[in-house]
Amino acid sequence: MYPINVFPLVGLSDVVVGLSLGSRLFLIAVGLSLIFGVLGVLNFAHGAFYMLGAYFALSVATNVVDNFWLAVLLGALAVGVVGAAIEVATIRPLYERLESDLDQLIVTFGFVLVIHEAVRYRWGSQSYRTDAPAILDFTVQIAGSQFRAYRLFVIVAAVAVMIGLWLFITKTYFGSLVRGTSSDREMASMLGVDVPRLYTAVFFAGSFLAGLGGALAAPIQSISPALGDQVIIDAFIIVVIGGLGSLSGAFVGAMVVGMMQSFATQFLGSGNMAVPFAAMVVVLLFKPEGLFGGIGE
Amino acid sequence: MSTQNDGVVDRIGTFGRQAVSGWTRERFVLLSLLGLLLVSFAPPFQVFLFTEFLIIALFAVAFNLLYGYTGLLSFGHAMFYAGGAYGLAIVMRDYQQPIADVVGTGLAPLATLVVGGLVGLLLVLVLAIPVGYLSVRLEEIYFALITLAFGMLFFVLLEQNPYGLTNGTDGIFVVLGFVEVGGTEFRLGDRRLYYYLTAAVVVASIYAVWRIVNSPFGTICKALRESPDRAAALGVNVTVHRWMTFVVSALFVGVAGVLIAGFASVATPNMSHWSTSAIPVVATVIGGATFFVGPIVGAFIYLYVRWGISRFPALEDQWQLFFGIMLIVVVLYFKQGAAGGLFMGRDWLLDVHAAYQRDGVGAAAAFVRESIGATFRRAMARLTSTGRDDGGVDR
Numbered sequence: 135m136y137p138i139n140v141f142p143l144v145g146l147s148d149v150v151v152g153l154s155l156g157s158r159l160f161l162i163a164v165g166l167s168l169i170f171g172v173l174g175v176l177n178f179a180h181g182a183f184y185m186l187g188a189y190f191a192l193s194v195a196t197n198v199v200d201n202f203w204l205a206v207l208l209g210a211l212a213v214g215v216v217g218a219a220i221e222v223a224t225i226r227p228l229y230e231r232l233e234s235d236l237d238q239l240i241v242t243f244g245f246v247l248v249i250h251e252a253v254r255y256r257w258g259s260q261s262y263r264t265d266a267p268a269i270l271d272f273t274v275q276i277a278g279s280q281f282r283a284y285r286l287f288v289i290v291a292a293v294a295v296m297i298g299l300w301l302f303i304t305k306t307y308f309g310s311l312v313r314g315t316s317s318d319r320e321m322a323s324m325l326g327v328d329v330p331r332l333y334t335a336v337f338f339a340g341s342f343l344a345g346l347g348g349a350l351a352a353p354i355q356s357i358s359p360a361l362g363d364q365v366i367i368d369a370f371i372i373v374v375i376g377g378l379g380s381l382s383g384a385f386v387g388a389m390v391v392g393m394m395q396s397f398a399t400q401f402l403g404s405g406n407m408a409v410p411f412a413a414m415v416v417v418l419l420f421k422p423e424g425l426f427g428g429i430g431e
Numbered sequence: 432m433s434t435q436n437d438g439v440v441d442r443i444g445t446f447g448r449q450a451v452s453g454w455t456r457e458r459f460v461l462l463s464l465l466g467l468l469l470v471s472f473a474p475p476f477q478v479f480l481f482t483e484f485l486i487i488a489l490f491a492v493a494f495n496l497l498y499g500y501t502g503l504l505s506f507g508h509a510m511f512y513a514g515g516a517y518g519l520a521i522v523m524r525d526y527q528q529p530i531a532d533v534v535g536t537g538l539a540p541l542a543t544l545v546v547g548g549l550v551g552l553l554l555v556l557v558l559a560i561p562v563g564y565l566s567v568r569l570e571e572i573y574f575a576l577i578t579l580a581f582g583m584l585f586f587v588l589l590e591q592n593p594y595g596l597t598n599g600t601d602g603i604f605v606v607l608g609f610v611e612v613g614g615t616e617f618r619l620g621d622r623r624l625y626y627y628l629t630a631a632v633v634v635a636s637i638y639a640v641w642r643i644v645n646s647p648f649g650t651i652c653k654a655l656r657e658s659p660d661r662a663a664a665l666g667v668n669v670t671v672h673r674w675m676t677f678v679v680s681a682l683f684v685g686v687a688g689v690l691i692a693g694f695a696s697v698a699t700p701n702m703s704h705w706s707t708s709a710i711p712v713v714a715t716v717i718g719g720a721t722f723f724v725g726p727i728v729g730a731f732i733y734l735y736v737r738w739g740i741s742r743f744p745a746l747e748d749q750w751q752l753f754f755g756i757m758l759i760v761v762v763l764y765f766k767q768g769a770a771g772g773l774f775m776g777r778d779w780l781l782d783v784h785a786a787y788q789r790d791g792v793g794a795a796a797a798f799v800r801e802s803i804g805a806t807f808r809r810a811m812a813r814l815t816s817t818g819r820d821d822g823g824v825d826r
Contacts, residue, residue, distance in 0.1 A: 176576075224763060235571045240762050241763065243712070243758065244755045244757075244758035244759040245755065246755070250755075367705065408584060408591075411584045414576070415565070415580045418569060419565055422569060
């Protein structure tokens with residue numbers, strides 16, 4: 135074992151690994167946080183959406199058009215449509231209920247089971263691998279370690295998504311509608327915002343982001359029906375640490391968890407899985423609203 | 432209901448009178464107990480399946496004490512399920528010999544089972560008191576999330592094999608062994624014998640939960656579900672009461688965990704995974720969380736529908752799909768769940784029977800036609816209405 139001396143152990147390469155993990159986690163968590171922030175729905179099926187994005191992109195790439203970027207976009211759009219359909223059909227009737235929070239959680243958990251089985255029915259239980267697009271198929275040397283360029287690209291993509299969302303929420307008219315509705319739904323409704331339609335749009339956007347994450351991360355993970363169950367727990371951890379409904383919180387939380395997993399391996403061996411859960415418990419106990427404030431901050 | 436200060440004999444007498452006086456609750460209870468006895472003469476596989484049903488039913492009933500009666504959705508109850516299972520498994524593995532030295536070789540397996548079960552419950556208690564204390568301060572979604580995190584923490588801990596106790600991802604095998612009493616030998620793991628054991632423990636536990644639910648304690652639980660603020664205004668210490676309920680609920684889940692370890696002959700970390708926590712959620716919601724028997728009905732559907740689906744090779748793996756759809760439909764349109772459906776069906780049959788007794792067959796048939804037509808029209812109206820629907824909640 136190593137002596138417990140932090141500095142020689144944490145090199146630049148560990149930071150890059152942490153960022154790379156964190157970027158993938160951010161793409162998973164950001165849509166979940168967006169949906170919770172605006173609709174107040176904790177979408178249990180979000181991990182399943184992420185998985186669907188990977189599978190749809192895979193299908194498009196093999197059956198429709200042999201272009202990676204187009205496949206990612208079409209896959210993400212398809213997941214967005216699925217999400218919007220689910221919102222209209224099953225979540226919308228629940229907003230009026232008294233204990234709607236738990237009912238929404240249970241309904242979306244029902245979709246976890248449904249999507250899981252549908253994926254197994256259509257693509258079987260085996261795991262798939264996709265190749266990174268040729269343009270990014272090379273390795274980069276950082277601090278004496280080899281990194282696949284695609285991993286670095288995912289970091290860039292996560293940052294781009296973050297900036298894009300931030301601009302959208304804070305600078306556009308539609309973004310101000312979203313912010314207004316998330317803070318006071320009745321008032322927005324009285325001022326003429328079509329709240330149900332806005333909710334569906336936000337749910338579409340959140341699902342689209344989940345699908346985008348799944349499709350973009352497809353070349354750096356194995357795609358199997360178990361994927362959704364793994365990532366939803368990561369997403370829960372992140373949105374709790376960052377603050378339910380906070381986008382910047384999701385970003386920072388994802389990077390923190392990514393770093394934790396990257397560094398904790400060095401100190402705890404395989405016990406690194408416990409660190410994020412412990413962090414989640416601590417945050418829930420001492421600052422249940424998360425480390426960051428509301429949406430768009 | 433008999434009053435509290437009756438003697439046992441009086442109470443049995445009251446129970447008997449109630450059971451023969453018509454289709455009362457007592458009669459159903461009596462028939463269920465007879466049914467439990469009859470099941471043990473079924474083919475071995477059916478006994479096996481029914482044993483599992485009983486264990487899951489207890490798991491779901493204990494979970495529902497927290498969800499249906501107190502309004503807290505836990506997504507980490509698998510932790511206590513695993514706690515009970517591991518308590519038994521560790522005692523079985525490590526303390527068989529010392530116990531044999533005390534009670535003699537003949538009775539050792541049975542004594543170990545009892546001691547292991549108690550150790551399992553003690554372990555659950557040690558887990559549930561701090562976990563409950565920390566969890567119940569949070570509400571709704573946050574409560575579900577923190578219990579999920581605790582359950583997964585325990586899962587990781589079990590996989591880590593602390594001090595060689597839990598044997599990592601493989602889990603611990605549980606070998607029940609042979610009991611020798613007065614020259615005859617019994618195999619504890621024998622399906623029928625284990626079924627009797629399970630049935631006795633589960634019936635006693637469910638009865639205990641039922642008594643708790645119908646006690647003042649249970650009344651406070653219901654008050655908390657309806658409105659924590661009003662309960663607090665009436666002088667209920669909300670947090671403490673929720674904590675107590677959490678611990679009681681966890682203990683009964685622990686009993687189910689002890690039983691499942693003996694049933695499956697193994698305790699694995701997966702018993703603490705969140706997907707195991709989802710089992711009582713699915714069973715309870717489908718069965719109907721607002722009824723005491725809801726989780727039992729739900730567990731029955733959960734196991735027997737699964738078994739029924741597995742009979743068709745084409746659908747072998749699709750059982751989760753069915754439960755996913757059921758879950759969505761029940762929450763959206765039928766909050767009463769399957770138990771609610773059964774009660775509605777019973778009332779409807781009683782109405783038909785009443786019509787028949789009043790004016791004979793013609794009236795009964797007319798009533799059936801009329802009620803089915805009315806139900807159908809209501810359903811159509813609901814489907815075509817664009818107005819706001821309350822989702823059929825009438826709590």
